[in-house]
Amino acid sequence: MTDKPELLDGYREKLVRRKQEWARDGRLIDDERGARPADDRLPPGQRLVETWPVLDLGVQPDIAKDEWAFTIDGLVENPIRWTWDDFLAQPQVTVQSDIHCVTGWSRYDNTWTGVHVAHLLDLCRPEKEAMHCLIYAFDGYTTNIRLDRLADSDVLLAHSWEGEYLTKEHGGPVRAVVPKWYFWKSAKWIRRIEFIAEDETGFWEDRGYHNEGDPWKEQRYG
Numbered sequence: 001m002t003d004k005p006e007l008l009d010g011y012r013e014k015l016v017r018r019k020q021e022w023a024r025d026g027r028l029i030d031d032e033r034g035a036r037p038a039d040d041r042l043p044p045g046q047r048l049v050e051t052w053p054v055l056d057l058g059v060q061p062d063i064a065k066d067e068w069a070f071t072i073d074g075l076v077e078n079p080i081r082w083t084w085d086d087f088l089a090q091p092q093v094t095v096q097s098d099i100h101c102v103t104g105w106s107r108y109d110n111t112w113t114g115v116h117v118a119h120l121l122d123l124c125r126p127e128k129e130a131m132h133c134l135i136y137a138f139d140g141y142t143t144n145i146r147l148d149r150l151a152d153s154d155v156l157l158a159h160s161w162e163g164e165y166l167t168k169e170h171g172g173p174v175r176a177v178v179p180k181w182y183f184w185k186s187a188k189w190i191r192r193i194e195f196i197a198e199d200e201t202g203f204w205e206d207r208g209y210h211n212e213g214d215p216w217k218e219q220r221y222g
């Protein structure tokens, strides 16, 4: 599993092009994310940890890799259904990012390997009406994210962390990694992404968490 900077650069170009198209279509709402000061890496109210805490609903589903199945459906031209082998057969990227959990811990420099979301969007081709995504996990967890935010160049579906397959505790076989938002948006044990027109709240968003979750704006609850 090696870094593929050229591949990633290609994706970045594609993403920029796609976002320009969306903007022309009036699909891209202005990005009102909080500004990150250039000299500060730790968002307000966070503390840095070296360990990697485990947080979930108390159920860690045991999904064997050969039983894993992943679906993309909803408002897409080309719905996708992947087995584990299909997933590994896609172009692989390695991306480094920081974790910011709403409970107050942050962890720097996590190296994730998996399938870039840009590749996924290339394949499934969201319809014009698709503005939001609902992510479903094998433990019953869900979380919502705006499509243009899922399409960000640092977002991937990861099977590995620091070069090793993700443990069950941390969401293996495959989890989402959406680094610019609090970590509750990064669904572990991902099984499905549904593209939808109107926003629908997920598990924590239904239970008092903020709908967006920008760590730089401290969008924790409410």
Ligand SMILES: Nc1nc2c(c(=O)[nH]1)N[C@H]1C(S)=C(S)[C@@H](COP(=O)(O)O)O[C@H]1N2
Residues within 6 Å of the ligand: 052, 053, 054, 055, 056, 057, 058, 101, 102, 137, 138, 139, 141, 169, 170, 171, 183, 184, 185, 186, 187, 188, 189, 190
């Ligand atoms: N499927 C699933 N994904 C989930 C959760 C969950 O309960 N179920 N918890 C979220 C929350 S609140 C956090 S902080 C992170 C924790 O990921 P970690 O246990 O790998 O640190 O996973 C997120 N993704």
Ligand SMILES: [Mo]
Residues within 6 Å of the ligand: 055, 101, 102, 103, 183, 184
């Ligand atoms: Mo969390």
